[in-house]
Amino acid sequence: MSYLPAGIPAPRPTVDDAPFWAACQEQRLVIRHCEACSRFFHPPMPCCPRCGSFDVAWKPVSGQGSIYTWTVGHQAIHPALKDHGPYNVCVILLDDADDVRLVTNVVDVAPEELRIGLPVAVCFEEAGDGTLLPRFRRADEQGERQQ
Amino acid sequence: MSFPVHDLPRRLQPCIVGVGETRYTRRGGHNDTPELKLCLQAIHAAAADAGIHAGEIDGFASFGFERHEPAVVQTALAAPLLRYASIVWGGGGGGCSGAVMLAAMAVATGQCRYAVVYRSICQGQHERYGQFRERPLWGSYIAPYGLMSPGMMVALGYRRFMEESGSTAEDLCEVAMNSRANAQHNPRAVMKGKPLNREGYFGARMVADPFRLNDCCLETDGACAIIVAPREVAEKLQRPSVPILGAAMASGPRWSLGPMGSHNMPLEDYATINSREVAKAIYEQAGIGPGDIDVAQIYDAFTGLIPMALEDYGICGKGETSAFIQSGALRQGGRLPINTAGGLHSEAYLHGLNLIIEGVRQARGEAVLQVPNVRHCLVTSGGGTGQKSALVLGGA
Numbered sequence: 001m002s003y004l005p006a007g008i009p010a011p012r013p014t015v016d017d018a019p020f021w022a023a024c025q026e027q028r029l030v031i032r033h034c035e036a037c038s039r040f041f042h043p044p045m046p047c048c049p050r051c052g053s054f055d056v057a058w059k060p061v062s063g064q065g066s067i068y069t070w071t072v073g074h075q076a077i078h079p080a081l082k083d084h085g086p087y088n089v090c091v092i093l094l095d096d097a098d099d100v101r102l103v104t105n106v107v108d109v110a111p112e113e114l115r116i117g118l119p120v121a122v123c124f125e126e127a128g129d130g131t132l133l134p135r136f137r138r139a140d141e142q143g144e145r146q147q
Numbered sequence: 148m149s150f151p152v153h154d155l156p157r158r159l160q161p162c163i164v165g166v167g168e169t170r171y172t173r174r175g176g177h178n179d180t181p182e183l184k185l186c187l188q189a190i191h192a193a194a195a196d197a198g199i200h201a202g203e204i205d206g207f208a209s210f211g212f213e214r215h216e217p218a219v220v221q222t223a224l225a226a227p228l229l230r231y232a233s234i235v236w237g238g239g240g241g242g243c244s245g246a247v248m249l250a251a252m253a254v255a256t257g258q259c260r261y262a263v264v265y266r267s268i269c270q271g272q273h274e275r276y277g278q279f280r281e282r283p284l285w286g287s288y289i290a291p292y293g294l295m296s297p298g299m300m301v302a303l304g305y306r307r308f309m310e311e312s313g314s315t316a317e318d319l320c321e322v323a324m325n326s327r328a329n330a331q332h333n334p335r336a337v338m339k340g341k342p343l344n345r346e347g348y349f350g351a352r353m354v355a356d357p358f359r360l361n362d363c364c365l366e367t368d369g370a371c372a373i374i375v376a377p378r379e380v381a382e383k384l385q386r387p388s389v390p391i392l393g394a395a396m397a398s399g400p401r402w403s404l405g406p407m408g409s410h411n412m413p414l415e416d417y418a419t420i421n422s423r424e425v426a427k428a429i430y431e432q433a434g435i436g437p438g439d440i441d442v443a444q445i446y447d448a449f450t451g452l453i454p455m456a457l458e459d460y461g462i463c464g465k466g467e468t469s470a471f472i473q474s475g476a477l478r479q480g481g482r483l484p485i486n487t488a489g490g491l492h493s494e495a496y497l498h499g500l501n502l503i504i505e506g507v508r509q510a511r512g513e514a515v516l517q518v519p520n521v522r523h524c525l526v527t528s529g530g531g532t533g534q535k536s537a538l539v540l541g542g543a
Contacts, residue, residue: 004293011287021287042411043288049401049411068410069310069417071302072356077295086353089294091303091410101410105292111356116310127291135292 003107003135004087006128007080017044019058024132027124031097033059040097061097063122064139068093068101072111080128088114092136106136153434158379161251162388163540164261165199166504167192168371171337171495175271177368186215186267187223189370197374198384199261204374206231206253206262210246211239211498213266214273220265231259235396235536238407240446241529243499245536248394250375260380266500267370275366276496289408297448298355298363300406304531305451306357308418312465314454316357318472320348322450323361323492325477330489332515337367338493362450364491371500373507389510392523393429393539397422405532420452420530422459425537430461433539435523437461440539442509442518443483443525444502447490452530453477460525460537479516487516499528503538511543 013021023030032044036053040061047054070090076082090106093099106120120136127133169177169185169192177185187201194201201224207217208231217232231253235242243266250262270276276297294300308314327343330336343361351360381388402421403409410417430436437460445456454472457463462483463471476482488494488505495501506526508514524540 004291008293009286009290011291013287017287043403043409049403069303069307071299071306072353073293073296073299074353074355075296075298077299078293081293087293089292089299089303099411099414103289103292103294103410116307133291 002125002127003105005080005084008078008128010127010129010131011133016046020044021131023058024124024134027132028060029063029122029134030058030060031094031100033057040100042100042102061094063134064095065092065120065136066095067091067106067114067116067118067120069116070114072114086111090114090136092120102134104135106138108137155255158377159255160378161255161375161391162378162381163373163391163507164376164381164384164386164388165193165195165197165374166372166507167194167196168335168497168501168504169369171335171367171369171497171501173337174275174366174368177269178271182267182269182272182370183215183219183223185269185370186220186265189267189372190220190224190263190265193263193372193374197261198386199374202226204261204263205229206250206259208233208246208249208253208262208264209266210235210242211237215267231262237533239498240448241532241535242396243446243503243528243536244394244526244538245396245528245534247373247375247391247503247538248396248536250373251391251394254375254377260376262375263372264375264500265370265372266497268497269368270366271368296355298358301449301451301531302355302358303410304406304418304420305449305455308451308455309357311418312454312458312468314469318454318469319357319362319450320345321472322447322453322477323348326447326486326490326492329479329487329516330493333488333494334515336489336494337365338489358449358451361492364448364496365493367495367497369495369497371497371504373500373503387511387543389507389543390541391538392541393432393537395425395428395432396534396536397424397428398534399424402533407532418455419459420455420535421532422456422527422530422535422537425535426460429537429539433523435539439523440483440525441521441523442487443485444487444490444506444527445485446499446502446527446529447486447492448496448530450492453485455530456527460527484516484518487514487518502526506538506540510540
């Protein structure tokens with residue numbers, strides 16, 4: 001079962017970011033990387049937001065990270081959330097991708113246990129249309145994913 | 148000194164010469180009146196306040212998703228000439244002072260004589276801002292995770308601010324109670340007659356942790372308008388005119404759409420509202436510093452934006468905000484009274500244009516909760532998203 005109901009909007013890959021979503025379908029996390037200044041950036045753009053170079057590629061990252069900030073939504077702001085309980089939205093700071101952050105959900109941590117700095121690791125879950133989305137699970141303090 | 152450059156001829160100094168609004172209601176309260184009609188009524192009220200005929204307006208500026216295009220408004224005002232029209236990009240709140248800046252630029256450069264800035268919002272007739280809407284940019288990176296409401300978007304930034312600054316839920320409570328207390332004096336305020344105490348604040352439901360119900364702005368319907376003219380024109384009107392001493396819009400590096408999409412601004416900027424560059428610009432233009440501000444109208448779509456604004460605008464140093472708020476500084480009679488008509492929390496949510504109107508009333512000395520001897524009123528627009536904007540208004 002997925003963290004959020006099937007009726008929530010699924011990703012819509014575009015020419016800018018199709019490789020990101022294609023990698024997710026293979027349960028791999030890839031992030032835009034600037035070959036000119038050797039730094040990662042996100043969300044995908046045609047140019048590096050630091051140096052402006054068009055020389056950008058995709059690089060795999062470990063998917064290890066930590067909670068940078070979080071909130072818990074208590075309101076059914078989309079029809080699919082009607083009768084669904086509170087859910088978290090977290091911003092994850094990746095460990096090995098410079099200062100790249102992803103907006104996502106941490107699927108196995110109760111709201112009262114969420115805290116900034118909590119180590120997490122990527123996992124992949126189906127959105128409503130079967131697309132695999134990167135979400136995150138608690139990792140132990142050494143960064144190993146818990147079973 | 149004067150806007151936009153220090154040696155601008157005095158006769159071209161842009162001034163606010165009239166303000167007006169419709170009655171503000173809860174969402175749905177104006178369902179029997181077309182939104183365009185409300186928009187026109189607000190402009191007519193502002194023209195009457197300025198002592199001009201609405202048909203003399205020849206410049207038009209707005210922001211965000213304003214639905215009524217200048218040529219339509221011009222036609223309905225029976226105005227013979229449109230000489231200037233513009234809109235500020237973005238979702239709305241951040242462009243509010245920016246729209247006044249466009250109007251000021253238009254009159255100061257002779258593009259038009261009277262420029263009106265207007266905003267009309269009828270959520271009862273159109274979309275609700277607190278609900279999910281398709282967003283064209285980067286929806287794939289936020290919507291599938293349920294990040295769909297402005298409340299949750301701002302909550303992410305504010306949570307991080309709490310961590311870095313030591314700000315607490317008590318600060319939000321104080322801010323919410325202050326706005327509501329101010330609104331009790333304001334006959335226009337939707338929340339007049341509904342005071343808020345500590346028990347009411349903490350007893351209300353959580354919406355987007357750490358924001359409770361009273362941390363979120365109102366959902367209201369209505370319209371408001373502001374008329375800008377150069378000083379040489381303003382002086383002929385023989386009414387109090389408010390000089391615009393500073394007006395700027397700006398965004399820091401790598402903000403893109405901020406919490407509406409990208410969360411990848413520099414780490415040291417994350418727990419801000421992306422307004423430090425705007426602050427720098429308006430203080431420089433006005434030739435003042437944060438300590439010279441007598442009263443402020445701070446964009447408060449969510450209470451948490453206020454502590455963050457106090458730091459971005461240099462009113463508090465990093466980590467000083469909580470003590471400043473708890474000292475009562477923001478209240479009437481305090482060091483820096485803010486949102487003196489109730490703000491977007493307790494007066495109405497017109498994307499912040501009503502904050503500018505209250506700023507004008509303070510600068511004229513005719514606000515309901517008047518701060519004595521206002522020489523500089525700060526008005527800020529937006530929090531945390533794309534480009535932000537702000538004004539410094541001088542005493543009339």
